[in-house]
Amino acid sequence: MTGAAVGATVRRRRLRSGVGVTALVIVALLLGYLVVVGVLRSRTLMLPAPTGPHPVGRTITTVAAGGGTEDGARRATWVWYPADSRSADTAPPAEYVPDGWFGPGSLPPAVGLGWLLQDVDAVRSWARRDAAPASGRHPVVVLAPGYENAPWMYSTLGEELASRGVVVAVLVPPTTPARVVDGHPRTTAASSTPPTPAEIDLLLQQEAADMVALHDTLVAATDGTLAGSLDTDRTVFGGHSLGGGAAVLACELAPRCAGSINMDGPQPALPAGAPTRPALLLASDHSCAAVTPCTEQGQSPGYVDWLSRRRTAAPPSTIATITGAGHNAFGDPVHYFVAPPLGGLSGTGSIAPQRMHAVLTAVLHSTVSQLLGGDAGQDARELPELELVPAGG
Template identity: 35%
Template sequence: MRQLPVAAAGLAVLAALGAAACSAPAPPRADVPPVTPTGPVTLPAPTGPHPVGTTALYLTDTSRPDPWDPDADARELKVTLWYPAGRRDGPRAPYMTPKESELLLKGGGIASAPYDTLSTTRTNAVGDAGPARGRFPLVVLSPGFTKPVSTLTSLAEDLAARGYVVAGVDHTHESHATTFPGGRVAECLACDSDTDPGFGAGVVQGRAADVSFVLDRLPSEWDGSGVIDRSRIAMAGQSMGGAAAVAAMVKDPRVRAGIDMDGTTYARIPKGGLSRPFMFLGSPQHVPGGADTSWDRDWRLLTGWKRWLVLSGAEHQSFTDLPLLAGALGVRPAPGVLAAARSSELTRAYVAAFLDLHLKSRRQPLLEKPSPRHPEVGFCPTACGRP
């Protein structure tokens, strides 16, 4: 699977974390000056009015075998939920376990910080807090290939604070580490297959099946599921997860709207088109006629409300937590690359605007035209430059 390049050498560590294939640890880059890692990172505070709770579900789909483990006759999934909570007090949930941090950094060839570094990241969500009263739309999140859904925590927390239930799916054996009850860790079995013909198309079809199964089971598996308005469901994802959003919408009409954040698309949209709302949100690799032409192809087949937004200065990981964690990993920001705090702010703002428009029917001037307050965001295909 082709991986989009990063903007500059200073983000070499983030590029490695986002690499598509599992590989042996890479030697240090000679052209990247060493940086002393900072202390633990606290994710940006959510911008919505609700406190945020989080919990994890472990689901087993006995109707199909695991696509990556030939010895498993059922598909196991971990689903992390973020949601408006009834209280603000309580211990904050961990970002990931030390073992998950170790496997993620080793899988990306990262040796610039202790392997448990990412487990010290501080979140804003209260573990196992009871949900707030009300009815809230549901947003499914799917991460990039090799990465756990925890790398989208900042976005998930912000959406929950704004009044959404978020279901983040860890697609087992497609990331470096997924932890199940009892401490059992499922590692990346799919990594060895990423150069196979049709790999991307196969992955997104499998992820679409994962999403449909999660939507089937949430009502019976989560005690708080009564707060979910199942008539208002959307999906968003980064990289392979964004491509999976297309596949899920083609497969499952319950997904009313979708967002692809910087992902090459693999699922083919039917010739009749996809009429439900969709938004592309990406880096300059995705300008019309750019390095990745899959958005050009699919833009013509999106027949409903649609937007194609490109962030100048963004790179492939700008839509995840990884730039926010760069200091803790000893990564020197590169000149010209969108600052981590700003990329997080823009991602949160435009994703929330899309969801507020299509799941809450609230008009969003931010999505109507380029904004002088957000000059990094270009409206493609006709106005990709600054306003």
């Protein structure tokens, strides 16, 4: 073998050795990354503590669906409420995700791989399961979740408002992939594509009917955990995303509705055009549901145009935007761990989680209090992240 051949052989061996070492380093780094992610996603995550004077109870029940559904249709409902302090001291903690409630589609679908996300079994909230309610009669907010979102994603909102004396009843629509109805698990396959505007309108109509039926059940309740504890003479309807649009429509259909809060959702088609009751559209500062032009990614031009036309045709009383918020920040996902580099895909925006929670709960409490004629406390308009924009903007 010539010297040149020997040199070439040595170089090839060194190259293979270098490639092998590089591969081992990459594998070691990947394994280390997965170990670190596994530890971080499984650490106990304590959600923000409610700031109001009341301890919080939570119960899960089932009510009849609205009109136009199949015979015997029922809807699960999660309810957070101000609890009696002595009962709350002895009642067990409410599981963040009870048995039967977790399944495919239970996390914001934009995030992606489940093993890079928060382990929801490690999330802890503050409510006490089926604690006795606090004395007196308490105002009610009927809330609806976003499309394919789970009710436990709104625990921080429910607990905060309940701690301030408000009962929050969250409707669980059939678009929630995993749910329990009358003690029986139900599952619905998560959609691989977002609904079209025509499909959204049908979902809005059904969800609004279900919200009104839920409110009617609360009005008529004579037994159960909260019987005699509800002041349903005037109620606020609210919701996130699809649920926000349904809340606006439900408010038009419910005689006792004082007003609605639409969190980053489309405005519905209304019989009278614009809402006849006070309506707040609360959204991200770049949300296509609230502002034009917008900078949200992943939405087709046709859908963006539809959102804009709906906002113009059914303008809310007030549009307020939260700077730095993302669509998925209107609830618990803003607090979840998301492994890098997927953080930017979580849809929660750039705002700090604690700040988002503080701004959102201040706006909701202030709005609910004003709609119901109570003491609003902090004026949400003083929050620097909150900006009022023209209803047609």
